[in-house]
Amino acid sequence: MKIALLGYGKMGKTIERIAEERGHTIVIKAKLDTAYTITDADVAIDFSIPEAAYNNISNCLLNNVPVISGTTGWLKDYDKAVNLCKAQNGAFIYASNFSLGVNIFFEVNKVLAKLMNGQPQYNVAMEEIHHTQKLDAPSGTAITLAEDIIKNSNYDNWTLDNPNPKDIKIDAKRIENVPGTHEITYQSNVDTIQIKHTAHNRDGFALGAVVAAEWIIGKKGVFSMNDVLNIG
Template sequence: MNIALLGYGRMGQTIEKIAVNRGHNIVLRIDKDDEGYDITKADVAIDFSIPSVAFKNISNCLNNNVPVVSGTTGWLADYDKAIALCKEKNGAFIYASNFSLGVNIFFELNKVLAKMMGNLEQYNVSMEEIHHTKKLDAPSGTAITLAEGIIENNKNYNAWKLDEGAEKTIPVVAKRIEDVPGTHTVNYKSDVDTITIEHIAHNRQGFALGAVVAAEWLVGKHGIFSMNDVLNIG
């Protein structure tokens, strides 16, 4: 399989190593300022770029009938446009805030716990995420997905807010610490106890492998998919 890497930072380089080890070819390595590249060289593109160019990268793929997997976060103001373009072009697209198998299981666990806690108003939920200092967006896309999972499954909350809470609002604390791949914690606290679920990434390998597996799965398909489709969970 010929893969285009849109974004060639640390994640892109890790994806490259895994893809090559799985027998694939990297035909394009695109940095944030590169222009005029021929995306049609690729059977599929994997976008781990930056928020300011992600939508442009995704649109270029969809306009040229190249399936695209995106793990860039912080660009979701344009997400609906990407979905509309994918439908218009009968393309293939997967966006995930996190491609790790463990994190996607954590997403489902988070939803189940949120539903269980819905009738226990004595518990207040809060969240914390920790990432490396080079991460540009805060809170992380993974944290936002977790917060949305709680809101969808627990009637006590209808919004989230960075660093502070309010009535029916989930407070999300974002910390940036050198060389932390990603830690996400969800706490339900009452006067008598605290229930905590947590996912700790030890390195970037899980994220990168998941992105490559998603790209392998997407080739030959048409539509808008999620990691639940790829992994057949949820």
């Protein structure tokens, strides 16, 4: 298939390599000032910046090009994108993380949150570590993990600051050359329970995005990685 890469930084270049290894062709490599015709592509993969994501997605949907977005930090416009997709009878997937392993980790997190609900002796906290070039904090993945805990527990919110008893504290760190680490800790006076996902490189994120792009061809609707992987 012919793929448009909307955003051509380190992640876009990794997606390019993996897509070509899987027999696909990159027909558009778009940075902010790149002119392109989106209809040259069968599918678009957006890993741009928060300020550009909605315009990229809407351009695809208005031109009947299925679009996969892994850009984080733009979700104030997510509902607009969903409504536009439905109005145009288009195809759209947003994921805070396309890694196949992380999406399994999301499901493990939900199960653990349900098991820990009703155990007030435990306090939950989260740590996420990414490379220093990452523009948003906390990561979209950390927000997804926190929101899934909130949905399955008595916590009300997440925070980067000093938490109230009903808040989940997220410690967001930026360290050179760290692709992504997420750790959730339940701690009591007598023991600690932890789950952790560590990415070793960008390949897992890129592979998941390409798999999602392959999957969405010929489909109509708003989907998630759970649909792609048939989990959850």
